Amino acid sequence: MSYEKQTWQTGDTVTSAKLNHMEDGIASAGGGGTGGGVLIVGINMQTMTLDKTWQEIHDADMAFLKVVRSDTTVSWMPVLTVLVDATCEVTFLATNPDDGTSIIMLFSSASADEYPVYVS
Numbered sequence: 001m002s003y004e005k006q007t008w009q010t011g012d013t014v015t016s017a018k019l020n021h022m023e024d025g026i027a028s029a030g031g032g033g034t035g036g037g038v039l040i041v042g043i044n045m046q047t048m049t050l051d052k053t054w055q056e057i058h059d060a061d062m063a064f065l066k067v068v069r070s071d072t073t074v075s076w077m078p079v080l081t082v083l084v085d086a087t088c089e090v091t092f093l094a095t096n097p098d099d100g101t102s103i104i105m106l107f108s109s110a111s112a113d114e115y116p117v118y119v120s
Contacts, residue, residue, distance in 0.1 A: 039063040041079075048118035054088035055112040065092045065105070073097070080104065088112050089119075 006018065039060035042051040050057070050065070057063050063079040077092040087108045094105045107116035 041065045043067055043118075050090075050107055050116045052115070053113050054082070054090060054109045054116055057090050057116075058082045058088075058112070065094075067094075069097070077105070084112070088114070088116065090116050 006021065039052060039057060039062070041057060041063055043049070043065060044051065057079060065077040065079070067075045067077065069075070075095065075097070077094045080091045080093050081089070083089045087110060089106060089108045092105045094103050095101070096103050106119045108119045109116040
């Protein structure tokens with residue numbers, strides 16, 4: 001079922017039904033549901049640990065790593081691979097802020113329900 005956009009007019013009453021309709025649309029687009037949609041992954045820069053589990057990243061239709069640098073510059077890095085072997089790995093395509101070259105960032109966790117940590 002596709003989302004039916006609401007067109008609001010001045011004077012319209014905000015109701016729980018209208019708000020729930022909006023929440024359902026957000027959830028079905030991947031903003032709060034399980035699986036599907038675009039997943040925004042954050043990173044703790046002190047521990048270099050992602051804020052989503054390997055499984056959450058795996059289940060998303062698309063995932064991006066959002067990195068906020070100390071100078072408040074924001075970088076968006078798409079996920080390249082999500083693999084299971086001896087460890088659960090996820091890689092992101094990054095751009096080196098110093099020279100603009102592309103690099104691959106590898107994160108790993110021991111199981112699917114853990115938060116991956118930067119490896120190389």
